[in-house]
Amino acid sequence: MAHHTRLGVDIGGTFTDVVLEVGAAQFSTKVLTTYAAPEDAIIDGMHQVCTKAGVAPAQIGQIIHGTTLATNALIERRGARTALITTEGFRDVIEMRTESRFEQYDLNLVLPEPLLPRQHRFTVRERVGASGDVLIPLDRAEVEALADHIRSYGFESIAIGLMHAYLNPAHEQMIREVLAQALPEVMISISSEVSPQMREYERFNTTVANAYIKPLMKTYLGRLKGRLADEGAACPIFLMHSGGGIISIESAADFPVRLVESGPAGGAVFAADIAGRFGLDKVLSFDMGGTTAKICLIKNQTPKTARVFEVARTYRFKKGSGMPISIPVIDMVEIGAGGGSIAHVDGMRQIRVGPESAGSEPGPACYGRGGARPAVTDADLTLGKLDPDNFAGGSIKLHADRAKTALDALGAPLDMDALTAAFGVAEVVDENMANAARVHAVENGEDLADYTMIAFGGAAPLHAGRLCEKLGVKRLLVPTGAGVGSAIGFLRAPFSFEATRSVYMKLSHFDAGVVKDLLATLQDEATGFVRTCDATAPIEAQFKVYMRYTGQGWEIPISLTAAQAADPDAATFQQLFEADYTMLFGRTVAGMDIEITVWAVNATTAAHPAPDADRGPRTTIHAVPDQVRDGWGCRQLFDPVSETLTAAAVVSRAGLAAGDTVAGPALITEDETTIVVPASRRALARADGTIDITEVTP
Known part of the structure; x- marks a missing residue:
């Protein structure tokens, strides 16, 4: 039974969600997050679901974990005592940022403080050029002297970020080698491994963030592994990363910055699985927990992804007011709107x-x-x-x-x-979320009227119906296990890792041999990470390049097939770029050269499908709702449209059979959440347990 028994754990800001999957059966619970020792809540929740399932912790074959600890440590500035070593002349990059103003007309604008004060940032005399050539060699004796100098500071972690190290990491590797010998107790992160991409501010900041939370996360993950083993669950533990896949606990400890947004990523994977089950190509994922609400667009059953996102926004969650993290991430908008807000x-x-x-x-x-x-x-x-x-x-x-x-x-x-x-x-909170969804849709050129909302998280089903009214969304799905949706998403996610590299190339100087070798190298790197999680599963490689017209500031992602990656040519790349550029902006730019700045390969196993014998929804049964059934209760519910209290039916979700309908206003209750059905909606119980809520037509 062990390999059929899997545990998903999501540590949120308010609740820790635990889901145990035993074959086709699921058992779940929510326990309050224990901030001082997060593993305490996990152990408590694990024992609760094991008791419900009638299994022992020793029978669990695999644990998938996602956590907000990395995010919270960055937001609350409670990471390790950290230093940055960078190229001479670039000490203040993480403080100068990009010199852009996120609030153009605020005369009293205060930029966020960098993670590290200036006195904890050090420089070495060296320089690698934009083509990867060494312009100023690094003197090993200078590095040894610097190591002696910073020993007295008592740093727990050191970030190393040098100019253009993503093209030539030799100097960063030398510094790491010297520091490892001189300061063996200090953890080290180098930018050429953490985020090997152009744009020094984003790369340096990501490396600093990784170093800042590395001791905390490494200690926590080691402690968690030991506690679980003591309780009998000595099985492999994997971590959900921000890109929507799973990595080994060892990789997570080395690159904890990839765990930022791991919980929301699990929710997006959960929504994508439901979208696939119902054959939906346009889905608005709505995840609302105790601390934040997350909104994500899912097209063709695949969440939208990005290369850079911001954490710890300080100015009304405004773009540009946080610290950028340059890693693969599921693209979503997150606002401070949760049950505990x-x-x-x-x-x-x-x-x-x-x-x-x-x-x-x-x-x-x-x-x-x-x-x-x-x-x-x-x-x-x-x-x-x-x-x-x-x-x-x-x-x-x-x-x-x-x-x-x-x-x-x-x-x-x-x-x-x-x-x-x-x-x-x-x-106010519903309008905040509705406005965030509208802006996110506009930024992506989408009309939400064509979308179906999928709501999950402990608080989302309470607010989703009203949100649909505000957004003009006509259909809402609340799947089984919605209250612990992110934890279920962990159990659906594939093992995956995305390797990226910045190598600048214009199409007018396209070198097919270099491109082929680069993509093959990235594929080997990404596959190697996945093999640390699963030694036998088939692995698929997904290829992506980031392209722009010469002179533009930012790129758009272009997907390649395996055949196009194996036999690259400039004409194909140009055709793909112009097609996607036209779709986004309505036209191409004649006479302009095109350039590629970032190359990426994502290695992934197949997703884990839900262990249901029957995954498809049944045909809709248009029954006449009967609000006076045996066992149905009644409660006064405030109607925001009429602004009055009104009688609403109270129905147990477990008591609904396939085809049962409930007309609003109504409350459909379960252990982890409550679904509010507005007066303008009607709910239908699907055969797979999903509650399908649609607009009542006059």
């Missing part, structure tokens, strides 16, 4: 929600754990969306009186009672 009244007497979150310690006011400020969960409870006696399967008792007290305090400056204040909080 705290509401307040600003100086303009407006209700604002987030990005600050109550998390799990102390949590929203209604948790009764010491929190006093109103959060989104307090508003949801007051509006009737949550049952105070059955939150998180009854494991957490909610206190409606404490939620009311917190909301009364919020509404007092605005002459609002608790119910009106709760309505205000819910509308």
Whole structure:
């Protein structure tokens, strides 16, 4: 049974989600995240699901883990004492950034502080040119002297980022060799391995981020492996990375920056699996947990990916106000809107929600754990969306009186009672998410009216129906296990790793031999990482190049087939680029040369399908809804359209059979979440357990 028993674990800002898959059966639980020792929540959750399944931890054959620890360490600036060694003259690159202003007209604009203060940044006299040639050789004696100098600083980790090291890493490798001998207890990260791509600010910042969190993550992963083994689960452990695949625990410890956004990536994989099951080509993935909400566009059952993303945005989640991380990542928009997001009244007497979150310690006011400020969960409870006696399967008792007290305090400056204040909080957070989705769609040239929303995460089903109303989305799917969707996504993800390299080349000087060898080298590198996870599974290589017209600042990704990568030619590359460029911008630019800046190869195994005997949805059954069935309850639910409390049916999801329909307003309850069906919608139970919510036509 061991190889059929797999555990998925997602550590979030508020809850730790644990899913155990035993053959075709799934068992799940949510436990509060334990910040001081995150592994405690994992062990607790593992024992709970093992008890439900009737198996011992020793029978688990594989554990897939995703975590926000790396992200949180960067946001909260609680990483290791770290140094940066760079080329002379480039000490301040990570502080100067790109010299762009993310808020053009803010005269008091304050740029985010770099991760490292200036006194922790050191330089060496060396220089590699843009073609990879050594212009100024590196003196080993200078490096040895620098190692002696920085010994007294007590650094735990050192980042090495030299100019154009992605083309010629020899100098970075020499520095690492010297430091490893002189300071054997210090962890080292070099940019030519962490992010071998052009643009020194992004590359240096990514390498610094990797070094900054490396001791923390390496210690945590080692501790977790030991604790799990002590509990009997001495099985292989793998980590979800931000690109939507799985890597070994050893690779994760060496490149922890690739774990940033690992939880949201699992959610996107989960939504893509559901999209494939239902044959949907245009999906809006909506993941809302306790701390943040994530929105991702999924086309042709594949999440959109990017090379660079920002973490720890400091200015109203505005693009450009965070620290860029240059690694493969699933492209999504993330805002501070979760169940724990705290509401307040600003100086303009407006209700604002987030990005600050109550998390799990102390949590929203209604948790009764010491929190006093109103959060989104307090508003949801007051509006009737949550049952105070059955939150998180009854494991957490909610206190409606404490939620009311917190909301009364919020509404007092605005002459609002608790119910009106709760309505205000819910509308603000829903509009924030709707606006983020609109902007993300516009940036990608998409019309959301053509999309189907897939909602998951503990809080998403509470808000998804209202979000669909705001966005004009006519269909919403809430799959089985939605409350722990990211953890299930980990169990669906393939083993994969993307290798990238910056080698500048114009099509007018296209060298087919160089291109063929470069792509083959990247394929070998990526395949080697995947083989550390699975020694026998078939591996597919996906080839991508990033191209632009000469003089442009940024590139667009162009996909190649294996045959095009094996026999590259300039005419094919130009044809592919012009087709994609026209699709994005409506026209090509005549007479301009085209250049390639980044080459990428993603090696991946096949995704793990859901272990269901029947994966396809049944034909829709158009039954007349009957709201007076035996066992159905009733609760007062606030209707945001009429702005009044109204009677809503309360239905257990487990009690719905395939073909059952529920007309809104209604609440469909389960242990990990509650689905709110607005008055404008009707819910249908599918044969695979998915709740299919569609707009009621007049």
